Amino acid sequence: MNPYYLGIDVGSVSTDLVVTDENDTVIKKIYLRTCGKPIAALTHGLRILRDELGDIQISGAGTTGSGRQLASVIAGADIVKNEITAHSIASKKIIPDVRTIMEIGGQDSKIIFLKNGVVCDFAMNTVCAAGTGSFLDRQAERMEIPIEKFGEYALRSKNPTRIAGRCAVFAESDMIHKQQTGHSEEDIIRGLCEALVRNYLSNLAKGKEIVGPVMFQGGVAANIGIKAAFEHELGLKMYVPEYYDVMGAYGAALLAKKKVKKTCKPTAFYGFENAFNEFETRSIECDGCSNQCEVIEVRVNGEVRARWGDKCGKWSNLSVAV
Amino acid sequence: MKITFPHMGDAYISVKVLLDELGLDYYMPPVGSHETMEIGIANSPEFMCLPFKKVLGDFINGLNNGADTILFGESGGQCRMSYYGDLMQDILRSMGYKFNYIHFNFSHLTYKEAARNLGPFLTGKSKLSVIKAAVNAGWTVFAVDKLYALSRKIRCREIKHGTTDKIMREFEQKAQTVHGFKNIHRALTEARKELKHVEIDKTFEPVKIALVGEIFISSDSFTNLEIEKKLGNMGAYVHNTMGVSEWIFKHFIKYMIPFNRRDKSIEAAQPYMHTDDIGGHGIYTIGNTELLSHGSYDGIIQIYPFTCMPEIIAQTTLGEIQRKNGVPVMTLILDEMTGETGYITRLEAFVDMLRFQKEQKYEEKNQKEPIKHPKLKHVS
Missing domain, CATH: 3.40.50 (Rossmann fold)
Structure with a gap:
């Protein structure tokens, strides 16, 4: 039986799963909306994988994304890694000499710089989510344009409108104002794309040199309007990889393979059947000291599988017993 | 009263x-x-x-x-x-x-x-008792900082995960409940002894990170979301340039010395900021970043509270220092809205990055050596 590897990326907007084979080729990718229910999205994804791939042998599993800890408890993972590392590993696999990786997801955006194949600098958006996928989603919804068509609209514009892109709230009111003064939809959308690109570059890449090859990934990379605006602003070609929307999960699968090969241990993955269990989470406020930690508890079929969130280890150590 | x-x-x-x-x-x-x-x-x-x-x-x-x-x-x-x-x-x-x-x-x-x-x-208190109290308090400041410095050294090398945290937590609990110099002194000595007995991996080489920035956030583990602990448990050695003892030294002891030499870190900051004071501890942030990014540390983290003016000024120079010295500098801004998940992600990614860089440096060294002395090897 051939060994396969599973990568899981539980993000704020999407939950992605990728299965790779021994040659690091993507066999199957799944992109689901998290919809605020990470466990439901993850188990749904695992069930789809089982239905479509049959009972294949998963030799290693890795998780990443903001829900990586939860995902590792639910699915069982050999490695739990942050998104920066996962994305850089995945991108390097596709373009070995990649120098800059731009990733724009649902709630966060990041820029990663590499030198000689090693990450040498990175930045993530800090206090503001303007210019990320959720904001574009919202604007598309408001203008009643399907998000998939957003980029096409932008490319049709000859004379982009200038939109204030510093802050999502102000950008929206500026857009409404421009609509009311009679600018065309196309011009406004292109203006918005350009504003977001300006905001991204001044927020994350300030004072940093962007050298090619540049890779552009994350859900927003599907938007040809944003891609064009980046290329125009930077004067560099942006490479959008085939699996641009699941690069984090792909990276997690690669990391899992590396980890399993190194340790030679059987995988911690609970198997696809596990996805049919009943999962339940609850939070407890510990009153043991003035820290008042919020402890999260995950139960599988009524039994405690894990607890975390406490500073002192009083609760998280209990989970070992299960 | x-x-x-x-x-x-x-x-x-x-x-x-x-x-x-x-x-x-x-x-x-x-x-x-x-x-x-x-x-x-x-x-x-x-x-x-x-x-x-x-x-x-x-x-x-x-x-x-x-x-x-x-x-x-x-x-x-x-x-x-x-x-x-x-x-x-x-x-x-x-x-x-x-x-x-x-x-x-x-x-x-x-x-x-x-x-x-x-x-x-x-x-109603004798001069002697006042001086004694002040000296004991002063001694405690430095002893406590030394204990925390020791814990940072041990934590990243400990074999059984969480041992250092447990000792320090017990010490903190004692320090909060016991009274008087004698009891605090005893708690300090016990904690130091226990830390020295923690089993450590002596061959492990941690990545070294220096912490610079605003003094309150840097030294307050509650508001900085236990950055020292988090980095230590990721296998990084942390040197905190800001601490209470540092503060006491700068503001009390240095004032008592009539002959005052200019601070080393202020001196080092001069090429980037032609002044002795940009408010708060901003000038020390610049100076320490410059001083510590010449090989002694693998990376530097600047940490400050949202809207801190001196540190915002200092931050503008850090990119230049990073470009010049080649040591990565990451800035973390904290306030009451900071999400811990995003914070951990950044710390983890930073430590990962430094570790990969370090591994690559070692690999390069190992590859170069046989080429450097091929004859020597042949003779032996």
Whole structure:
């Protein structure tokens, strides 16, 4: 039986799963909306994988994304890694000499710089989510344009409108104002794309040199309007990889393979059947000291599988017993 | 008369020693309490920095618990135009509290002023007992900082995960409950002994990170979300350039020495900022980043509270230092809205990055050696 590897990326907007084979080729990718229910999205994804791939042998599993800890408890993972590392590993696999990786997801955006194949600098958006996928989603919804068509609209514009892109709230009111003064939809959308690109570059890449090859990934990379605006602003070609929307999960699968090969241990993955269990989470406020930690508890079929969130280890150590 | 004082990292241990030894009545607000911080946030201007809000919360908690005298020291400078301590007093008075406010501004404190402020506390106490209390408190400051420095060295190399955290947690619990110099001294000695017996992996080479930035956030593990612990448990050695002992040294001891040499870190900051003071500890952030990015550390983290003006100024130079010296610098900005998940992601990614860089450097070295001395190898 051939060994396969599973990568899981539980993000704020999407939950992605990728299965790779021994040659690091993507066999199957799944992109689901998290919809605020990470466990439901993850188990749904695992069930789809089982239905479509049959009972294949998963030799290693890795998780990443903001829900990586939860995902590792639910699915069982050999490695739990942050998104920066996962994305850089995945991108390097596709373009070995990649120098800059731009990733724009649902709630966060990041820029990663590499030198000689090693990450040498990175930045993530800090206090503001303007210019990320959720904001574009919202604007598309408001203008009643399907998000998939957003980029096409932008490319049709000859004379982009200038939109204030510093802050999502102000950008929206500026857009409404421009609509009311009679600018065309196309011009406004292109203006918005350009504003977001300006905001991204001044927020994350300030004072940093962007050298090619540049890779552009994350859900927003599907938007040809944003891609064009980046290329125009930077004067560099942006490479959008085939699996641009699941690069984090792909990276997690690669990391899992590396980890399993190194340790030679059987995988911690609970198997696809596990996805049919009943999962339940609850939070407890510990009153043991003035820290008042919020402890999260995950139960599988009524039994405690894990607890975390406490500073002192009083609760998280209990989970070992299960 | 009942005194209360605000928290800043582990400073409470030595303040307790001082007040216990002087035999004064006091109330200490709880260490690391979300509840007191919430009160501070609710009563502060929104764009004030987190340290201000936290300190104000401690004051309110103290006054609500029977204290009538506030003891507060600030290093002043240009931080919030030197209006920091006064604004706090104004807010508390407007809330209707009546109290005695003893406010030291250490950047222009005279002995006369200190004596006048402290006079009422010291009536009936011999000069010798006062000096003894001050010396013991001073000793505690440095001993506590040394203990934490030791814990940082041990944590990243420990074999059984969590041992160091357990020892330090027990020490902190003791330090908060016991009284008097003798008992604190004993707790310190015990913790040091235990730390020295922790089994460590001596061959492990951790990535080395220096912490620079605003002093309150850097030294206060509650507000910086335990950055030292988090990095240590990821296998990184952390050197904190900011600590209470550093602060005492700069603002007390250096003032007593008549012959004053210019600070090394201020000197090092000159090529980037042609001045001795940009407010707060901003100039030290620049200087320390420059001094520590010449090979002694693998990476530098600047940490400061949201809206901190001096650190914003300092941050603008860090990109230049990073380009020049090639050592990565990451900036973390904290406030009460900071999500811990995103914070951990950044720390983890930073440590990963430094480790990969270090591994690559070693690989290059190993590859170069056989080419360098091929003949030697052949002979042997």
